[in-house]
Amino acid sequence: MKITCLLLDDDPLVLDLLQAYVAMTDILDVKATFTDPLEAHRYLLTNDVQVLFSDVTMPHLSGLDLVRSLHHPPLVVLMTAHPQYAMEGFNLDVIDFLLKPISLDRFLKAVNKVAGILRANSPENDPKQDALSGWGSFFIRTDAQFVRLHYRDVLYIEALKDFTKINTADGRTHLTLVNLKNLEEQLPAGMFIRTHRSYLVNSGQIESISNLEVRVGGHALPLGQTYRERVTERVVNRTLIRRQQQ
Numbered sequence: 001m002k003i004t005c006l007l008l009d010d011d012p013l014v015l016d017l018l019q020a021y022v023a024m025t026d027i028l029d030v031k032a033t034f035t036d037p038l039e040a041h042r043y044l045l046t047n048d049v050q051v052l053f054s055d056v057t058m059p060h061l062s063g064l065d066l067v068r069s070l071h072h073p074p075l076v077v078l079m080t081a082h083p084q085y086a087m088e089g090f091n092l093d094v095i096d097f098l099l100k101p102i103s104l105d106r107f108l109k110a111v112n113k114v115a116g117i118l119r120a121n122s123p124e125n126d127p128k129q130d131a132l133s134g135w136g137s138f139f140i141r142t143d144a145q146f147v148r149l150h151y152r153d154v155l156y157i158e159a160l161k162d163f164t165k166i167n168t169a170d171g172r173t174h175l176t177l178v179n180l181k182n183l184e185e186q187l188p189a190g191m192f193i194r195t196h197r198s199y200l201v202n203s204g205q206i207e208s209i210s211n212l213e214v215r216v217g218g219h220a221l222p223l224g225q226t227y228r229e230r231v232t233e234r235v236v237n238r239t240l241i242r243r244q245q246q
Contacts, residue, residue, distance in 0.1 A: 002029035009055040037061040056080035
């Protein structure tokens, strides 16, 4: 099950960016987007969503006032370029407070918080949702034992013939007797992307991309020509902030 959400910001470019970020999570379902807080208010009075991503400073009705006006508001993540609103927002029990410009990793962290709260309040956990939000985990067999790894902690995975070497954010490596193709098929496609015939990368951990390489956790990994277009489209183009046309 996906998490239903509403996106509200009076800047259409911010909405475009948020929708691009949403597309990369694979667990959020955008039910509506609004630039007018009054329209968003009317929608929320008659429609249920699980989380509201809302700007704070908007004409007619601020994001803070919008939350106050709702008797049973959804989970709320507020967004603004003005950090002085943070304390007031947290007094309203908002889940997170994102400072603009909003980076992908910070947005994903907020989504993880939302997913964690919903998971904790759900009578049944959804392993697929856990995986795609980064909260889930998986086991590998290595050195005659089973080791649990969390999806969010994996930086990249390297092919070593019939083995794969999994590199995690804590600097550790884990060798398992599963080839890269089989491992790729069993990991959430919304989180991992092939950048080279020998490398599978956690797309949320990518720091930079050039024509020949991607950088992940301080490591420079090759970017194969066969995979360049797909990586650029999925990781860069969906979240690229462009200069506004005159």
